[in-house]
Amino acid sequence: MPASPSTARVINDRLALRLLQDEGPLTAGQLKELTGLSRPTVADLVERLQGSGLVEVVGESGAERRGPNAKLYGIVADRAHLAALDVRTDSVTVLVADLLGAPLAEAALPIGAEAGTGPAVERAVALLERTAKEAGAERLHSIGVGAPGLIDPATGELRDSTGLPAWHRELVPALGGRLSAAVLVENEVNLAAMAEHRLGAARGQSDFVLFWLGQGVGAAVFLDGKLRRGASGGAGEIGFLPVPGTGALPSATGCDGGFHALAGADAVVRLAAAHGLAAGAETLVREASGPFLDALAERIAIGAAAVVSVLDPGLIVLGGELGHAGGASLAARVRARLAALTPLGAEVRPSELGDRAVLRGALLAARDAAQDELFAP
Structure with missing residues (x-):
């Protein structure tokens, strides 16, 4: 059954808007092509989109044709303002951007455990308000928040997790109430994977797993081009993965005997000490080489082999502070060791976005939400 004229207009408008978003300003001729x-x-859809305030003339292009210059149409970037938050256990970073995702202002603030829940929430919200004001954003349309911990798949809320600050859970409702914006919260590793999928090391890959290697360890799973959260929202909690070499087993209340005990930052520092090295984990991984890096790659490959054997993703991206710090050298070592542990082929690449991955992913989530609403009929 053919689409009705009104449905066809909606489809055409959304197609044109997506092209303007992905390709940048275009002429009517380019849109036609x-x-x-x-x-x-x-011509009708351009007039319609201009009338709705979503598209405007942003310049001219005359290089492709004779005669008068052709008008270039682009999305009205300041039609909506967005925010992204990267919430860590002891800090928060905020970024304010326009509808196209162009950054306008950014700020960061340490928030220690001594602050208390109420004051910590107030400091984080106030930081975003100041940053939005600096960016000239009178109102925020959508806010993307990346935080450690599990997201309840039924409610979309951050779960209460042992070891994480209580202010994390209070922050999301406080943001929505005070700023009257749509707030989307997602696990930080999932957001990092979303950013790597669209902008970084996993571009063009329908299947891959991001290994987050930092103070804690985790993973995000992409299969058939989609993020897979699992039935309880816990897909990728590889810190709890039982592995050889830890001398213990993880439990429902702690991952000390799991993969975390091999590849978390504290474990990396202990491994370095055994090799006569002393420094912070990130510095060690960035600057060290030889036996220490080989030993670390061996540990990472153990967890990677378990994941590859179950999911066969074809690509492992090493992210988080340690994965990014190790770069191509660590990735190559993990790849070589992984090839010896499993017959299933898997490429190993370092993150391209590094420390910015969570913030970039949170901004993508906020932008997608805003555009879905604004571009709707």
């Missing part, structure tokens, strides 16, 4: 629509249909 990319959409396959007729010239009158493109």
Whole structure:
């Protein structure tokens, strides 16, 4: 059954908006070529989108044709303002951007455990308010929040997790109430994987697993081009993965005997000490080489082999502070060791976005939410 004229207009408008988002400013002729629509249909949709305040003339292009210059149309970037938050156990970083995701202002603030729940929430919200004001954003449309811990798949809320600050759970409702914006919270590792999938080391990959290696360890799973959260929201909690070499087993209340005990930051520092090295984990991984890096790669490959054997993702991206610090050298070592542990082929790459991955992923989530609403009929 053919679409009704109104449905066809909606489909055409959203297609044109997505092209303007992905390709940048385009002429009517370029829109015609990319959409396959007729010239009158493109003229109508451009007029419609201009009338709705979503599209405007942003310049001219005359290089492709003789005669008068062709108008370039682009999305009205300041139609909505967005925010992204990277919430860590002891700090928060905020970024304010326009509808196209162009950064306008950014700030960070340490928030220690001594602050208390109420004051910590107030400091984080106030930081975002100041940053939005600096960016000239009178109102935020959508806010993406990346935080450690599990997200309840039924409610979309951050679960109460042992070892994480209580202010994390209070922050999301405080942001929505005070700023009257849509707030989306997601696990930090999942957001980092979303960013690597669209902007970084996993571009063009439908299947991959991001290994987050930092103070804690975790993973995000992409299969068939989609993020997989699992039935309880816990897909990728590889810190609890039982592995050889820890001398113990993890439990429902702690991952000390799991993969975390091999590859977490504290374990990396202890491994370095056994090799006569002393420094912070990130510095060690960035600057060390030889036997220490070989031993670390051996440990990471043990966890990677278990994941590859079950999921066969074809690609492992090493992210988090330690994965990014290790770069291509650590990735190559893990790849070589992994090839000896499993017959299933898997490429290993370092993160391309590094410390920015969570913030970039949170901004993508906020932008997608805003555009889905604004671009709807």
